[in-house]
Amino acid sequence: MEKTAVVNLEENAVYVVKRGQLTKVTAKNHGQDVIIWKNGEVLDVDRNQRVRIEGQEVI
Numbered sequence: 001m002e003k004t005a006v007v008n009l010e011e012n013a014v015y016v017v018k019r020g021q022l023t024k025v026t027a028k029n030h031g032q033d034v035i036i037w038k039n040g041e042v043l044d045v046d047r048n049q050r051v052r053i054e055g056q057e058v059i
Contacts, residue, residue: 003020007024012027013025013027014033016035018041018042028049030049030050030051031047031048032047032050033045033046033047033048034046034048
């Protein structure tokens with residue numbers, strides 16, 4: 001049996017399919033996401049966030 005999914009093409013996101021399950025990785029303002037693969041499957045998504053220093057006292 002083939003599964004299908006509908007995604008919103010107006011929304012910025014990345015989608016991962018693992019063992020038939022769809023996971024949406026949402027967009028961030030700044031930073032990077034690194035996809036970690038193991039044996040042909042996505043194992044993890046490593047999310048880093050960049051914060052620009054613009055005079056804040058605390059970040």
